[in-house]
Amino acid sequence: MIQTILLKNRPKGTPTPSDFEFVKEDINLTPKEGELLLDTVYVSVDPYLRSRMSDAKSYIPSFELNKPIHSGVVAKVTASKNDNFKEGEFVMGMLDWKTQQISSGKELMKVDGDKAPLSAYLGILGMTGLTAYLGLTQIGKPVAGETLIVSGAAGAVGSVVGQIAKNLGLNVIGIAGTDEKVALLKSKFGFDAGINYNTSTDIRADIAKAAPNGIDIYFDNVGGPISDAVLFNINKFSRTINCGAISVYNETELPQSVSVQPFLVKNSSLMQGFIVSDYEKKFPEAMQQLAEWLAAGKLTYTETVVEGFENIPKAFMDLFEGKNTGKMIVKI
Structure with a gap:
């Protein structure tokens, strides 16, 4: 059958x-x-x-x-x-x-x-890991000492993005939907800080508190109001990787968001949509790096x-x- x-x-x-x-x-x-x-x-x-x-x-x-x-x-x-x-x-x-x-x-x-x-x-050795690695490295272009924030951080891609960023020497903040997930970000995945968007009464202020020096890289998995709040905290020359928008996939009407252009212009900031298949030629080197980190205990999932x-x-x-x-x- x-x-x-x-x-x-x-x-x-x-x-x-x-x-x-x-x-x-x-x-x-x-x-x-x-x-x-x-x-x-x-x-x-x-x-x-x-x-x-x-x-x-x-x-x-x-x-x-x-x-x-x-x-x-x-x-x-x-x-x-x-x-x-x-x-x-x-x-x-x-x-x-x-x-x-x-x-x-x-x-x-x-x-x-x-x-x-x-x-x-x-997952970590498939499209999930490739998406995290290539999105962060090819668009985010991380530099040790910078601050990265990840939305959907306890999800498949987000949890790997944060770990890769830590391996590259970044300060990492994750946004997730429960206290349990926020705790997991820090205890298992090595994030420096976490924010529960469901209990936050002012997520823009909470991001500012978690990142007093501002946001250099935003790995965006959700879109919507969370991503609007991040915009108020980006640094000059920041990079935003638009990987997903799960918060609006099921909307039946056109979502309303703040205008991104003033934030991008005044910060000389980059925002780029990302489809992992665009970087297919880099899959072998990405897979090799992910496998090495996994074998060395520098990645978990x-x-x-x-x-x-x-x-x-x-x-x-x-x-x-x-x-x-x-x-x-x-x-x-």
Whole structure:
């Protein structure tokens, strides 16, 4: 029995269970010459998938209605007629939300569970780690002694950004949504300070207190009012990396924000949108550095693991309520 999750409706606002459809097929898949059969092991759910569920123009094509949703997946090769892959090996790639599927092997990367947990290849050794490293180094251009602030700091990307910044000698402040997450930022990930945006009565003032010398680099994962507050604290020649905007992904009306231009002009400040695939040529060197830091104990990570194929949509929806600490992954 093969299970598949389709996009049934384009969500209006926050996605709901009715936007997804489960299909079961009682069939046996057999790979043809050059193909391989994959059993899904881990599925990555990420905030950016929400934008692909709409039909608005974006940097990546929208999902088609009544077709499988796909994201980062680690899978086991259970049968192979492709000389590049052997039965029993594990691979990672952008694959459909299916319990089992046929692949040509194109754009699949072998992963080794003996070197790191398989789930890590969807997180700190996958797009999460690459996004954190390349966004910070290529746009943020950090210099030892500077101050970095990260929103969504207890999430998959944010928690890695902060650690990389500490490895590079920066002062690091994280913004998160609970006292428990703020404590984790400091105790596990080495952040210098943390701010709970849900209990803050004046986040602009709290940022100023945590960063008395101002903000040199802002790694923005959320957009919205939090990012507005950071603008009031940026230094001359500061750099803002716009990586995500989860706070507004489900808005049905155009969000209202302060005008960024006066802040950027008077501070000669840079603000740049960031898509990790733009830096694909730098993936190998980034992966090597991340693996070295991980092996040396200079990087750590937290995962929120949800079990069961049937819980993939719920795990995805939970992202928008901040129910994850670190990378949200579904184990099949």
